[in-house]
Amino acid sequence: MKVIIVGAGIGGLTTALSLEAAGITDVTLYESVGELRPLGVGINLLPHAVRELTELGLGEQLKGFGVATSTLSYTNRLGQTIWSEPRGLDAGYRWPQYSVHRGQLQMLLRDTVLERLGADSIHLGASGDDVQQHGTPEDGCSSVRITLADGSSYRVSADVIVAADGIHSAVRRQHYPEEGAPVWNGLILWRGTARVAPFLDGRTMIMAGDAFQKFVAYPLSLPDEDGLATINFIAEYRSDDADPGVSSWNRSADPATVLERFADWDFDWLDVRSIIGAAEEILEYPMVDRDPIPQWTFGAQTLLGDAAHAMYPIGSNGASQAIIDARTLANALATSGSIAEALQRYEDARKPRTTAITLSNRSMGPEHVMQLAYERAPQGFDDIDTVIPFAERAEIAERYKKAAGFIPDELNARPSLSVERGVAR
Numbered sequence: 302m303k304v305i306i307v308g309a310g311i312g313g314l315t316t317a318l319s320l321e322a323a324g325i326t327d328v329t330l331y332e333s334v335g336e337l338r339p340l341g342v343g344i345n346l347l348p349h350a351v352r353e354l355t356e357l358g359l360g361e362q363l364k365g366f367g368v369a370t371s372t373l374s375y376t377n378r379l380g381q382t383i384w385s386e387p388r389g390l391d392a393g394y395r396w397p398q399y400s401v402h403r404g405q406l407q408m409l410l411r412d413t414v415l416e417r418l419g420a421d422s423i424h425l426g427a428s429g430d431d432v433q434q435h436g437t438p439e440d441g442c443s444s445v446r447i448t449l450a451d452g453s454s455y456r457v458s459a460d461v462i463v464a465a466d467g468i469h470s471a472v473r474r475q476h477y478p479e480e481g482a483p484v485w486n487g488l489i490l491w492r493g494t495a496r497v498a499p500f501l502d503g504r505t506m507i508m509a510g511d512a513f514q515k516f517v518a519y520p521l522s523l524p525d526e527d528g529l530a531t532i533n534f535i536a537e538y539r540s541d542d543a544d545p546g547v548s549s550w551n552r553s554a555d556p557a558t559v560l561e562r563f564a565d566w567d568f569d570w571l572d573v574r575s576i577i578g579a580a581e582e583i584l585e586y587p588m589v590d591r592d593p594i595p596q597w598t599f600g601a602q603t604l605l606g607d608a609a610h611a612m613y614p615i616g617s618n619g620a621s622q623a624i625i626d627a628r629t630l631a632n633a634l635a636t637s638g639s640i641a642e643a644l645q646r647y648e649d650a651r652k653p654r655t656t657a658i659t660l661s662n663r664s665m666g667p668e669h670v671m672q673l674a675y676e677r678a679p680q681g682f683d684d685i686d687t688v689i690p691f692a693e694r695a696e697i698a699e700r701y702k703k704a705a706g707f708i709p710d711e712l713n714a715r716p717s718l719s720v721e722r723g724v725a726r
Contacts, residue, residue, distance in 0.1 A: 303327040305459040307429035307472060312606025312623035313465035314410035318357050319631035321417050323720040328418055331447055333428035337411050339404025342492045343521050343533030348394040349707040350621035353628045355396060356719050362409050367399030368520045371504040375671050378510050379681045380568025383674045384694045393709045400519045426450045430471035432462055434600030438640040443601040461640060462602045470608035476599055483589035485545050490586045491536040491559045495579035499530040500571045511675035513539045516573050534576050538562055545587035554585040588613055593656040598644045610655035615662040618705055626651055628718040635720040657704045667701040670694050
């Protein structure tokens with residue numbers, strides 16, 4: 302079986318590794334950028350994603366550069382705790398939750414793909430579009446046009462084409478030409494990292510605020526000999542603008558503007574202003590997603606990751622869900638009686654779940670407790686149980702874990718998606 306993957310981000314690279322692990326080794330990736338570099342800021346890998354990467358043989362490498370999250374805490378704008386829960390191993394999972402630099406993870410995945418599939422497995426400066434189906438998924442093939450940086454192009458064919466080309470997927474646009482731009486919810490995100498003194502136990506992820514203004518912080522490193530750690534942060538506010546504008550994508554933000562928005566955010570245990578002030582660079586992004594679509598698979602072509610289900614960065618699920626997509630797709634291709642059956646199994650397993658997460662994130666997902674606290678006690682509280690009873694807070698947290706597929710006992714007991722090589726078609 303020959304597989305072409307359009308896009309060499311986290312989803313595409315994990316798909317290649319998952320296919321190789323399942324015995325499908327004729328795999329080629331095409332990536333539009335001319336060089337893969339460790340760009341981006343921090344992301345969280347939830348235990349269900351860490352399980353999949355561990356089963357791909359990457360557990361020790363993740364442990365080497367990831368910070369194992371111990372606790373997730375939600376607070377109001379005053380730093381008062383609304384909900385706090387253990388995470389990863391501390392919550393009873395068999396796998397940790399890691400905070401990692403997105404670029405480091407992508408480089409690990411890239412290097413492993415090149416090692417396992419060969420130096421010619423990734424083609425850079427080569428974007429893919431105009432996917433066509435020739436015959437049926439069993440009696441024909443699919444082809445994709447590859448366009449190089451100099452404008453020249455050629456077509457390549459495969460038994461399966463996986464579009465992992467992100468929120469602006471050219472393959473998705475071909476099948477949904479009227480979809481338009483991603484959906485903006487009015488929030489602007491300022492993202493950066495800073496070397497500062499650690500907070501709380503040095504392994505806690507915090508989210509403070511509400512639906513109108515929020516600050517997220519978590520460590521990407523343990524303290525060094527100077528006692529400083531690299532802290533990833535997201536400062537978020539609701540804009541009055543009607544549209545984020547093209548120029549607002551991934552542009553540098555003025556630290557003074559960010560500091561002004563968070564001028565009085567100084568908790569006993571966290572000085573928000575000092576973190577923002579210590580950032581070397583702050584980048585600005587609009588918070589966008591895409592509406593769920595009715596179909597991912599077209600003949601022997603299918604969508605994966607953000608190309609299939611771009612979601613708001615709430616609940617730490619974007620990269621994690623792409624990783625699970627990859628493992629589910631590889632398992633289906635290796636164990637189904639036909640390509641058509643495999644792609645249908647993959648879509649049936651993944652589309653309902655990611656649709657539910659996308660819609661849940663639009664209503665703040667597990668962060669809904671922060672908005673409830675703001676609405677019921679905007680000036681703060683003496684006892685959170687009188688504002689939001691424990692049972693209500695616990696139900697919100699549990700409901701999201703169930704939707705996203707990481708209830709501890711269920712994840713621990715779920716059969717592995719790994720495939721013995723002798724089983725693969």
